Amino acid sequence: MLTYILRRILATIPVMVVVALIVFSLIYLDPSDPAAANAGDQATAEDIARIREAMGLNKSFGVRFGEWTWGILHGDLGRSILTKLPVSGMIAQRIEPTLSLMVLTLVLAIVVAVPMGVIAAWTRGTWIDTAIMSLAVVGFSAPVFVVGYVLIYFFALQWDLLPVQGYTPIARGFWPWLENLILPSLALGFIYIALIARITRASMLEVLSQDYIRTAHAKGVARSDILFLHALKNAAVPIVTVIGIGIALLIGGAVVTESVFAIPGLGRLTLDSILRRDYPVIQGVVLLFSFVYVLVNLVIDVIYTFLDPRIRY
């Protein structure tokens, strides 16, 4: 197993190299101009040309890629061409809010969705099943920003229970941290809950039709034990897979959620840097997201072996 994990970690290196090359190439091919986008309306064409030169945008593809790669190999993601701040520092400033949002969403989604899926499977064909699956359809259909606005309207404006926007670092207290994240996590988690609940239900239905479940019933095993100890563990592989794939969904959703709730996270940093054509920052965050995704996949693969001992690599 250890050899396998090491092999997988080493395999991330060529993946990251390919990602880096693709990200850099796509950005290089972008027809827009950060100098023009940021010089302001009063800037003349000559001003823009001089700013472009000062930003180093007139260098060839090879030189720019070489400098960037060399920097990365030395742990330096470069500097923002707009703020002149180190990209690594800008990312570090934004990691905590995004990580908090994603972890809380993930926990919320799993805690809510898995029991929902199990109950729906157990009560298949009843009104409970229909109600849960209807909720799942709504969850799938409602865009994150719509859910966000509805939550803000009721929980912040009408009932004055939670703040509209912002983020408080956890170092300043658990509740201030949590109260800023409840609505965003609910908004972002809605679609994720729907996805996991549906997969859980489908997977559970398959397992519940197996002979050993019938045997467990015949032996008089308690219903909750059958569901959560016997069936759920055997239904877990597809659920874990979906949770892993859903991380990408969360990253995409975080961009919208952070904008709606004004959370200073990596999603907003990505969006802002794309709109302002801040190339070093775009490259840095995309590389980070790719690395996280590769890492999550690795973790999921390892979890498989614990859930199903028959799986060997």
Place this chain on the structure above:
Amino acid sequence: MKLTRRTALKSLGATGLVGLGSFPMPALSQGAAAKTLKFVPQANLANFDPIWGTQYVVRNASALVWDTLYGVDANLMPQRQMVESEEVSGDGLTWTFKLRDGLKWHDGEKVTAKDCVASLARWTKRDSMGLLIGAVQQELTAVDDRTFKWVLSKPFPKMLLALAKNNTPCAFMMPARIAATDPFQQITEYVGSGPMKFAKGEWVPGAKAVFERFADYVPRAEPASWLAGGKRMYFDRIEWIIMPDAATASAALQNGEVDWWEIASTDLAPVLKKNKNIKLDIADPLGNIGSFRFNHLHPPFNNVKARLAVLTALSQEDYMRAVIGDDTNLWKTSASFFTPGTPLYTEAGGEILKGPRNIEAAKKLLAESGYKGEPITCVVAQDQPLLKPMGEVTADLLKKIGMTVDFVATDWGTVGARRAKKEPPGAAGGWHMFHTWHAGADCVTPASYVAIRGNGDKAWFGWPNIPTIETEVAAWFDAKTLDEEKAAIARLNKEAFANAVYAPTGFFQIYQAWRSNLDGVVKGPLPFFWDVKKA
């Protein structure tokens, strides 16, 4: 502290979470809250060099941190700010400026004439008026610690206006070591002598910028008026909270999480008007002039008849209703290239935009221009709420007069790059027209009005080459009385219409909104934080 459901919940949450180590609960005391202003700016503060980056949001933040030698007041007149006195020689060639005593930089050093000389040297390389002064500059030197001298080869009557103007880039003063930075490179140290210090450590670009009161700032004795007078700060801390989403900003203002929203969305204004805790008013009396630019280099718009054909059919009301809506407090038609309500405003030559629109006359002019149905590359930034509807109205207008439209829907970043291309439209990547708007503050005089210039290759995008416009711009710069200025501007407006330098699509204003416990918010071309208090 007022007990609300949220504070009650917070206390409950804290109590329940003691075991998780949640105490102490951080909260601003009532006094501290009154000393902190939470402000939602118009855009992200993506860089912080008011000479390098000329975006308005950078200028607005800079006005807190850096001071100017002169400041324009609410009557658009230049007034002394850092300067104690000035003297101009009889021939108008030598200006001598003396600084106020006791001015300090945020690092505690004294403000000296050498700092101002270095700052002006940097500014004259980037600002349109600065460039004109630079072209006639013979000497710019410090005479002593508080005095510096500017010797010119030709009189420059608009000197004080140039140093006071609020158009970007403003002549902000910086310490000499910072001002020595190449004007095409950004500064990385943010030390000014303005009423607030920039808390660089708390800057999260795209999310937050923080300013702290500068205890050693000595305001002038006169009452504050825009960028002039005593800039008295009643807040220890001003937090700029960047909110990309208008609905969120509106909700945060309604919930009391922020105090002041610089640009309140027109769509959300009815909701805000109903809220008794919120005040809503015009943000900037100078407003904005919507526009689309023609590319004067390529057919058909290299022919004045094609440009006039478009103006003949253009209905400003259509544009304004599409862009701003039916709230006529916020917009009006204006047959002028200049800002309504300002001393030089004129509608001379603007008849082409008045009266019923004449599609047939436009079609006739277009035929005379030699237009043969080639696609018109109309570039429209879809991510800008003001520009998207403007582009759609233009596309409809062009079709009505018989033009074929190649509607290029893109984002502002791409427009910014594409509009700089002089290549022919179509496959070569050029353009025929793009949409934008001009701050009314820039359109008061030709001083910083790059969009009206007709100096060919050196002109703004579209590169109109109209010598008669340049003659009138020069006449305004040389004017010595208000009457002379008015006459020059009337002739300039007439020439600009006769040549259709660009298409003005109407004058519009935008709301600002603030919590009703905030006092002292004024209308202006930028948010003025001095004299604002929180009850």
